[in-house]
Amino acid sequence: MxxxxxxxxxxxxxxxxxxxxxxxxxxxxxxxxxxxxxxxxxxxxxxxxxxxxxxxxxxxxxxxxxxxxxxxxxxxxxxxxxxxxxxxxxxxxxxxxxxxxxxxxxxxxxxxxxxxxxxxxxxxxxxxxxxxxxxxxxxxQKNLNSPLTRRETEILELIAGGQTKSQVAQTLFIDTETVRSHVKNIYVKLDVNSKSEAIRTARDKRFI
Amino acid sequence: MxxxxxxxxxxxxxxxxxxxxxxxxxxxxxxxxxxxxxxxxxxxxxxxxxxxxxxxxxxxxxxxxxxxxxxxxxxxxxxxxxxxxxxxxxxxxxxxxxxxxxxxxxxxxxxxxxxxxxxxxxxxxxxxxxxxxxxxxxxxQKNLNSPLTRRETEILELIAGGQTKSQVAQTLFIDTETVRSHVKNIYVKLDVNSKSEAIRTARDKRFI
DNA sequence: CCAGACATCACCCAAAAAGGGGGATATTTG
DNA sequence: CAAATATCCCCCTTTTTGGGTGATGTCTGG
Structure with missing residues (x-):
């Protein structure tokens, strides 16, 4: 034994x-x-x-x-x-x-x-x-009723991971302007107007 | 029953x-x-x-x-x-x-x-x-052998939470310059030179 | 099939933030 | 007491951000 x-x-x-x-x-x-x-x-x-x-x-x-x-x-x-x-x-x-x-x-x-x-x-x-x-x-546990689209969620997660818009663009092989566009939509949906608010709100509501 | x-x-x-x-x-x-x-x-x-x-x-x-x-x-x-x-x-x-x-x-x-x-x-x-x-x-599990001091860890966590340096300053009731100073030290210790690298490195090594 | 949602890119602008230097001065702690 | 730590100050340039306004192609659900 x-x-x-x-x-x-x-x-x-x-x-x-x-x-x-x-x-x-x-x-x-x-x-x-x-x-x-x-x-x-x-x-x-x-x-x-x-x-x-x-x-x-x-x-x-x-x-x-x-x-x-x-x-x-x-x-x-x-x-x-x-x-x-x-x-x-x-x-x-x-x-x-x-x-x-x-x-x-x-x-x-x-x-x-x-x-x-x-x-x-x-x-x-x-x-x-x-x-x-x-x-x-x-x-x-994530919130399964997120107002964010898949792409928006993906982008917000990368931003929450500390990346800038241009870094996110590189990561996803898309243009910086596209990222900007998504981020603007995210801000509208979450009713915020800055990166930090978006991250906080999204985390609170478990969208990311 | x-x-x-x-x-x-x-x-x-x-x-x-x-x-x-x-x-x-x-x-x-x-x-x-x-x-x-x-x-x-x-x-x-x-x-x-x-x-x-x-x-x-x-x-x-x-x-x-x-x-x-x-x-x-x-x-x-x-x-x-x-x-x-x-x-x-x-x-x-x-x-x-x-x-x-x-x-x-x-x-x-x-x-x-x-x-x-x-x-x-x-x-x-x-x-x-x-x-x-x-x-x-x-x-x-956190890494218990972090090179970061308690204050530096605290600040990096807030930054990783999406806050800007001035927001961190407000949160901790200290001057923005103090936050800047801490962040510079963090960058030296982690051998990085940007916010996103610092977050990534610190997360990888479980310092935060 | 077609309207709406979605993802993509463009250009304008001003304000904010970041990052790299150079310091100083308490306070804490081993 | 010396070293580490935490605090604050000023210089500077570059990057990022956020707001506005708009376009185009694709995909998809009713």
Whole structure:
């Protein structure tokens, strides 16, 4: 059998901390190295214990989980971190993912889901609770009733990508005047009169 | 007990189609309305059958799943669509999510995962296989070794959001000249000399 | 088949923004 | 304390932008 998955728990609530510990300790192939009530407590032992997976709470005394994330990543670049929190706001999720979390579970997740998540992140996958997945997926969703034509959308996307009209023209092999013409139409449709407004409006309404 | 979850399957491979059908039919609370080998076959019956969840393949004769997605969404705005495919490329995933898929499973998903996914999407959540979750999460990940300072990153993000230097200045309550100064430093650090190059480079390297 | 939507290109103009130099001066932080 | 960072100032030219007005070919849905 493979090496056991070495797990570390950082969670300030004692009841939960113990619950997670016993939950995961009982899983064959899992080994809970330790469980700390805060990142500041865990910090100096991280390198020595070198866990494979860390279950990390966000709301904690001292350094919170989101601030701890990059620090942990710097100390243990190969560790997989699973956020385990009551918060499921868009900002929290995006910040955690941006800082390199491999998983994001909310605390209503059943024990089986937590066990599963540990295995998933260790084998290179991602783990999210369904409400988090919902948030993430919605952020990708485009508005299917855009007033913009395909070409207009294409052009606005390139402009939103930072290109000037003449660069867009080069990219699409059309004349700069044509791009200008499209952009004017876009402005009318979105009821704006500058590039930045157009991008903001289009993004808000998910036209791009 | 609640109303059964009404399911439709669109999958060209006959073996799989039958397998999914029998898998889901056996689940209490699930009802498989029908299983079609292509979207073009399913099309005219969609409205009448009004399923809650559609399992949708991508590679199919005729209209493929990704093109079918917006059409289905237009016909049945409240349906939850779960993509079920062998493809797990970034482009496919993003396109499917952009067009309103509520789930994206790859075909190596165990039967239990498919059953679970149907329930999840129907109750408003999102469902992804772990490899897909991985792709999605990686797309959010920032480079933690950015050469840019916090302020420079902040400014470049605003510029990438379409704002001009003077708008950025207003947003951050600083002088336009200060923004200019930061931007010059950004250009040096990224070794570029225009806004569009800076945005492209920074996005490529995930500095923003 | 035909009107309307769409994509393409043209030329006029003034204002705004961008980019390249050269600096200075606090403030923060390791 | 020295280095990094954030702030602001002035010079200059080139590029981009946005508004107006119009034309032409193609495609497409009713």
């Amino acid at each position: 493979d090496q056991k998955i070495r797990i570390l728990i950082i969670e300030d609530d004692e009841i939960l901390r113990m619950a997670y510990r016993s939950l995961l300790s009982d899983v064959p192939g899992y080994q809970v190295l330790n469980a700390y009530p805060s990142f500041d407590d865990a910090r100096r032992y991280l390198q020595a214990e070198s866990p494979d997976v860390i279950l990390l709470d966000i709301e904690m005394p001292g350094t919170n989980g989101l601030d701890a994330l990059p620090v942990i990543k710097k100390m243990l670049p190969d560790v997989s971190i699973v956020i385990l929190t009551v918060f499921d706001s868009e900002e929290m999720v995006f910040e955690a993912l941006g800082k390199g979390a491999s998983g994001y579970l909310t605390k209503n997740s059943p024990g089986a889901r937590i066990i599963e998540a540990v295995r998933e992140v260790r084998s290179g996958g991602g783990a999210m609770s369904t409400n988090v997945a919902r948030i993430v997926m919605r952020s990708f | 609640d109303q059964k979850i009404r399911i439709l399957i669109i999958e060209d491979d006959e073996i799989l189609r039958m397998a999914y059908r029998s898998l889901l039919s056996d689940v209490p609370g699930y009802q498989v309305l029908n299983a079609y080998p292509s979207f073009d076959d399913a099309r005219r019956y969609l409205q009448a059958e009004s399923p809650d969840v559609i399992l949708l393949d991508i590679e199919m004769p005729g209209t493929n799943g990704l093109d079918a997605l917006p059409v289905i969404k237009k016909m049945l705005p409240d349906v939850s669509i779960v993509i079920l495919t062998v493809f797990d490329s970034e482009e496919m995933v993003f396109e499917a999510l952009g067009k309103g898929a509520s789930g994206y499973l790859t075909k190596n998903s165990p039967g239990a995962r498919i059953i679970e996914a149907v329930r999840e999407v129907r109750s408003g959540g999102g469902a992804m296989s772990t490899n897909v979750a991985r792709i999605v999460m990686r797309s959010f």
